[in-house]
Amino acid sequence: MPGTPERGSAGPGLREVLLHRGYLGLLLVSALVGVPISLAAFGFVGLEHELQHWVWESLPDAAGYDRAPWWWPLPALLLAGLLLAPVVTRLPGRGGHVPVDGLGGPPGLPRDVPGVLLAALACLPLGAVLGPEAPLMAMGGGLALLAVRSARRERQPRLVPVLGAAGSAAAIATIFGSPLVAGVMLIEAAGLGGPQLVVLVLPCLLASGVGALVFTGFGHWTGLSIGALSLPHVPKSGVPDPGDFLWGVPLAVVIAAVCVAGQALGRRVKTYTTGTPHRTAVRTVLCALAVGGCLAAYALITGRTPEEAALSGQATLGALAADPASWPIGVLLALVACKAVAWGVALGSLRGGPIFPAILLGAALGVACAPLPGFGTAPGLAVGLVAAGASVTRLPVTSTVLAAMLLGGEAANLMPLLIVAGVTAFIAGELLRGLAERTPAPAGPAAARAGGARARAGGGGAPAAARARAPRGGGA
Numbered sequence: 001m002p003g004t005p006e007r008g009s010a011g012p013g014l015r016e017v018l019l020h021r022g023y024l025g026l027l028l029v030s031a032l033v034g035v036p037i038s039l040a041a042f043g044f045v046g047l048e049h050e051l052q053h054w055v056w057e058s059l060p061d062a063a064g065y066d067r068a069p070w071w072w073p074l075p076a077l078l079l080a081g082l083l084l085a086p087v088v089t090r091l092p093g094r095g096g097h098v099p100v101d102g103l104g105g106p107p108g109l110p111r112d113v114p115g116v117l118l119a120a121l122a123c124l125p126l127g128a129v130l131g132p133e134a135p136l137m138a139m140g141g142g143l144a145l146l147a148v149r150s151a152r153r154e155r156q157p158r159l160v161p162v163l164g165a166a167g168s169a170a171a172i173a174t175i176f177g178s179p180l181v182a183g184v185m186l187i188e189a190a191g192l193g194g195p196q197l198v199v200l201v202l203p204c205l206l207a208s209g210v211g212a213l214v215f216t217g218f219g220h221w222t223g224l225s226i227g228a229l230s231l232p233h234v235p236k237s238g239v240p241d242p243g244d245f246l247w248g249v250p251l252a253v254v255i256a257a258v259c260v261a262g263q264a265l266g267r268r269v270k271t272y273t274t275g276t277p278h279r280t281a282v283r284t285v286l287c288a289l290a291v292g293g294c295l296a297a298y299a300l301i302t303g304r305t306p307e308e309a310a311l312s313g314q315a316t317l318g319a320l321a322a323d324p325a326s327w328p329i330g331v332l333l334a335l336v337a338c339k340a341v342a343w344g345v346a347l348g349s350l351r352g353g354p355i356f357p358a359i360l361l362g363a364a365l366g367v368a369c370a371p372l373p374g375f376g377t378a379p380g381l382a383v384g385l386v387a388a389g390a391s392v393t394r395l396p397v398t399s400t401v402l403a404a405m406l407l408g409g410e411a412a413n414l415m416p417l418l419i420v421a422g423v424t425a426f427i428a429g430e431l432l433r434g435l436a437e438r439t440p441a442p443a444g445p446a447a448a449r450a451g452g453a454r455a456r457a458g459g460g461g462a463p464a465a466a467r468a469r470a471p472r473g474g475g476a
Contacts, residue, residue: 002358003422019265020341021215023093023238026162026163026203026460027202027203027206029147029163030038030153030163030166030202030203030204030206030207031206031207031210032147033143033144033147033163033166033170033207034166034170034206034207034208034209034210035210036143037139037140037143037144037167037170037171037207038171038173038210038213040139040140040143040171040172041136041140041170041172041175043133043137044117044120044121044135044136044139045132045136045175047121048120048121048124048125048132051121052124052311053126053128054125055076055125055127056068056072056127056307056310056311061090067305067307068305068306068307069299070296070299070306071296072296072306073127073291073292073293073295073296073299073306073310074289074292074293074296076126076127076292076310077126077127077128077288077289077292077295078183078285078288078289078292079120079126079348080123080126080127080288080350081284081287081288081289082130082285083122083126084119084122084123084284084288084350084351085280085281085282085284085285086281087115087118087119087122087351088119088280088281088282088284088351089281091114091115091118092111092112092115093107093109093111093112093113093115094115095115095116095118095119095120095351096112096116096119096120096134096135096138096351096402097134097138098270098274098347098348098349099130099134099266099346099347099348099350099351099352099353099354100263100266100267100269100270100347100348100354101270101424102354102413103134103353103354103355103393105135105139109142109145110142110143110145110146112138112142113138113139113142113143115133115229116135116138116139116142116351117139119135119351120132120135120351120352122351123288123346123351123352124311124312124352127291127292127295127306127307127310127311127394128288128291128311128346128350128351128352129291129294129295129309129310129311129312129313129339129343129346129357130312130343130347130350130351130353130354130356130357131312131313131314131352131353131354131355131356131357132175132348132352132356133172133175133353133354133355133356134313134351134352134353134354135351135352136168136171136172136175136353137168137171137172137353138168139171140167140168140169140170140171140172141164141165141167141168141171142164142167143165143167144163144164144166144167144168144170144207144240145164147163152216162203163203165203165204166204166206166207166208167207168204169182169183169205169207169208170207170208172208173208173209173368175229176229176402176405178212178405179205179208179209179212180401180405181398181401181402181405182204182208182405183201183204183205183208184397184398184401185393185395185398186397188395188397189395189398191438198386202372216371223464228240229314229317229356229359229402229406230318230406231317231318231321231322231406231408232318232322232323233318233322233323234321234378234407234408234409234410235321235324235376235377235378235381235410236378236380236405236410237376237378237379237382237410237413237414238380238413239413240379240413240414240416240417241374242374243373243374244350244374244375244376244379244417245373245417245420246374247369247372247374247377247379247380248376248379248382248383248420248421249420249421249424251365251366251369251383251384251387251421252383252386252387252421252422252424252425252428253424253425253428254365255361255362255365255366255383255384255387255388255391256390256391256424256425256426256428256429256432257424257428257432258336258340258361258362258365258388259358259361259362259388259391259392259429260391260429260432260433260436261340261344262340262341262343262344262347262361263282263344263347263354263392264344264436265341265344265347265348266343266344266345266346266347266348267348268348269287269344269345269347269348269349270348270349271348271412272287272348272349273287273348273349276304283349284350286348287345287346287349287350288349288350289347290330290342291342291345291346291350294309294338294339294341294345295309295310295338295339295342297338298334298335298339301334301338302330302333302334302335303332308335309335309339309342311336312352312353312356312357312360313339313356313357313359313360313361314356316335316360317359317360317363320360320363320364320367320461321363321381324370324377324381327364327367328474329368329371332364332367332368333368335364336364336365336368336385339360339361339364340361343357343358343361344361345353354392355389355392355393355460358388358389358391358392359384359385359388359389361384361388362383362384362385362386362387362388362389363381363384363388364384365384366379366380366381366382366383366384366385366387367380367381367384368380376412378410378414379414379417381407382403382407382410382414382417382418382421383417383418383421385399385402385403385406385407385423386399386400386402386403386418386421387421387422387424387425388425389403389422390422390423390425390426390429391400391425391426391428391429392429394429394430396422396423396425396426399422399426400418400419402420403418403422407431423428
């Protein structure tokens with residue numbers, strides 16, 4: 001297939017690239033892989049939600065409790081650590097990348113997929129403060145590569161990141177509530193322009209659109225929840241006034257600081273768990289138990305169910321947006337404190353995605369600040385959603401689109417505030433990371449310190465498959 005033209009070269013134009021037989025074959029494969037990947041994603045998400053319901057609702061009810069007691073996270077997370085430890089020490093792929101490193105590394109091989117799924121199912125339903133997005137992306141990328149023989153992958157190495165990104169997009173299209181979010185994420189993460197961007201993005205958009213159609217249709221047919229991030233009820237808002245920006249800008253900085261601090265804790269925990277390989281299993285279990293302790297502390301402090309602080313935060317986020325008045329400021333601050341520490345520990349030791357819990361942290365801080373004079377619940381929620389997303393993923397455009405999608409009909413009024421808060425949080429997060437990188441590395445093996453430095457350099461949510469440059473020749 002003709003090469004994609006580099007800047008300043010006389011290579012083939014976009015028309016020649018798009019009409020080449022190899023690229024048309026890649027588009028066809030991308031559309032076809034969206035179907036089985038979306039069905040696999042549906043099965044994973046459905047099973048994860050059923051296990052979560054059983055652990056946190058059905059089992060406590062069977063034990064005679066009207067809700068999970070304060071100590072419930074301790075045995076649940078201990079079990080999660082015990083199940084995860086052999087996966088990360090013995091199986092290929094080590095259960096997927098450590099969440100503090102972002103949403104993913106290079107596209108995983110098909111042989112790594114079972115370990116990724118086992119690790120996610122060991123952590124997420126039992127209360128790990130992580131989301132399903134990273135395991136879904138790893139699963140989608142690995143399964144997509146099954147469409148191409150290993151020999152062909154070796155002959156055309158540039159095919160791997162494109163097809164892997166298409167599979168990842170198909171898997172996460174609906175978990176974010178829309179294929180558009182997945183497409184925008186890949187566009188922003190790729191860092192490309194012109195024909196190269198089109199060559200990469202078209203397969204991803206095609207796979208995510210087909211995947212979302214199958215995923216949603218299968219969900220309606222079976223009646224099972226598809227687990228998409230959504231807010232069924234959102235506080236009403238008007239046009240932002242100066243007071244919203246007066247409070248929204250510093251609030252975005254505070255939220256960025258909380259998220260960056262959580263990621264910094266995650267990097268230290270990663271060094272602790274992986275720095276001494278023969279102790280990784282034991283330390284993974286201890287970290288999982290520490291996460292359970294944070295969740296139990298929230299229940300003891302507030303007298304509420306630990307389930308609010310556990311898990312990815314999707315259900316709690318919906319409850320918070322639907323009825324903010326039922327959440328006292330003290331409860332919200334306790335939620336942020338306990339969940340942020342639990343999230344930081346989980347980022348460096350367990351397996352899952354970093355985005356969903358961070359969004360809840362930002363939303364909780366935003367609603368807690370809503371009573372400030374001249375502010376309000378709707379602008380506070382909006383700032384929280386976009387600031388947390390931008391500071392954690394390091395993708396401000398993707399975070400703004402995701403926040404707008406969550407806010408639904410209220411997004412039009414709040415769009416100026418979303419943009420300003422997203423940019424502010426992104427800049428604040430980058431400045432804070434720069435300050436953190438100037439501090440001395442913690443004591444430990446040189447390899448562990450080097451790994452931490454690499455994590456800091458690539459700690460955003462953008463998958464490496466998406467960041468990779470488009471292939472010069474992409475026949476499937």
